[in-house]
Amino acid sequence: MSGPKSLGDTLALIQAGIAARRRKRIEAAARPGETYEQTDARLSAEDAAREQEEAQAKAKAQAAAIAASAERDRKQAEAVNKPAPSVRKPPSGDEQADFFVPSLYDLGGRDVRHVMDVAPYRLSKRDKRAGEVIHYDLPDGYVEVKAGSDGMASVWDYDIVLMMVSHLNEAMNRYRDGKGDKPGRTFKPHVSDILKFTRRGDGTRQVKEVESALDRLKGTTIKTVRERVGANGRKMREVEAEGLISRYSVLSRTDTDRVSAVEIEAPQWIYQEIVGGKQPDVLTVHPDYFLIDPGIGRFVYRLARRAAGKGAAKWSFQTIYERSGSTGTFKKFCFTLRKMIEANDLPEYELREEPGQNGPQLIMTHRDSLPALEG
Known part of the structure; x- marks a missing residue:
């Protein structure tokens, strides 16, 4: 072995x-x-x-x-440094009109001119600002935006006000042309009209958000205090306060929790602005305004539409910050504004920064006027 x-x-x-x-x-x-x-x-x-x-x-x-x-590292670095787009993509089916209510979809979005220099709403998506007050000093007085217990109306909630203003304005145009009755203060859109007009997807979550938006619009009050010289030469102090909407009602189906009908009553100050005067002081906004995602972007567009029109306008960063009602620091606001200038994708207007005696200035120029201005 x-x-x-x-x-x-x-x-x-x-x-x-x-x-x-x-x-x-x-x-x-x-x-x-x-x-x-x-x-x-x-x-x-x-x-x-x-x-x-x-x-x-x-x-x-x-x-x-x-x-x-x-290459992945390079693209990631570019993504970090590249400014986020200001305009979101349209929702699916956005280009297709609903044949049940075509007249509402033909309305151009319009805005009341005299509140375009300040933000009568909050710009933040997260901070509800319930019970808070935003104070804006103006040359002849001031404006206060007061929030109710449901929170302050947001710039996205305000889309419903733009739709209401557009409806009243178009109805008044038909009335002046002898093609319809003088509109009353009550506006009765279907919830799908609202979502289509504001270019949002017609999903369950969006439908539920409409009622919450109406709560905030009803609870947000705009108080305007102005001084003027009366007929006798004496200075007069004029105070007006009213909500962004006066009243609303919503009819929903209990079996599906879907909103069937909405009724909104326009506040007197908006109704009088459009129906009471010979030339309503309203401005058309671009359809892509409703696709602008950041609240600051929406405020800057409205400011440009009001101040620049078809030409150009210049506002200091500091003034824009004060008029926006932003709760963040001025440094953070400037950072966000510069990212938006870098993206430069707001509808109609080109944005650029230039130095000024009292700090940086934002130049807002209508794109159609650029060749003439440069020439």
Whole structure:
């Protein structure tokens, strides 16, 4: 009975096995007229060539992986430094009008001119600002925006006010042309009208948000205090306060929780502005206004529409900050404003910054007027 094999005996057995397999391979691969040594040399050369090709392929794969990783890092760095777009993509089906209510979709969005220099709403999506007050000093008085318990109306809630203003304005135009009755203060859109007009998706969440938006609009009061000279030469202080809407009602189906009908009553100050005067002081806003995502972007567009019109206007960063009602720091506001200037994708207006005596200035120029101004 043999004892345990030594390490040398084990290695010898392994080498003998390798040599046997090698010999069998050479004998099987031998070509007619080829000696054992020639076949061995040929197979060794083929093995070396194959190993070299595999090494080269591996090296190329590693180089490609490194290049792809570097390209991903470059794109990520660009994404970090690239300003976020100010305008979101339109919702699915946005280009298709609902044939049930085509007249509402033909309305151009309009805004009341005398509240366009200040923000009668909050610009933040997160901060509800319930119970808070925004105070704006004006040359002849001041404006206060007071929020109720449901929170302050947001710039996105205000889209419903723009729709109401547009409806009243178009109805008054038909009335002046003898094509319809004088409109009353009550506006009765379907919820799908609101979502279509404001270019939002017609989903369950958006439908529920309409009622919450109406709560905030009803609870947000605009107080205007102005000084003027009366007929007798004496200075008079005039105070007016009213909500962004006066009243609303919503009819919903209890089985589906879907809103069936909405009724909104325009506040007297908006109704009188449009119906009471010979020339309503309203301005059309671009349809893509409703796609502007950041609240500051929407406020800057409205400011440009009011101040620049078809030309150009200049406002200091500080003044825009004060008129926006922003709760953030001025430094953060400037950072956001500069990102928006870098993106430069607001509808109708080009934005650029230039230095001023009292700090940076925002130049807002209507794109159609750029060739004339540059020439």
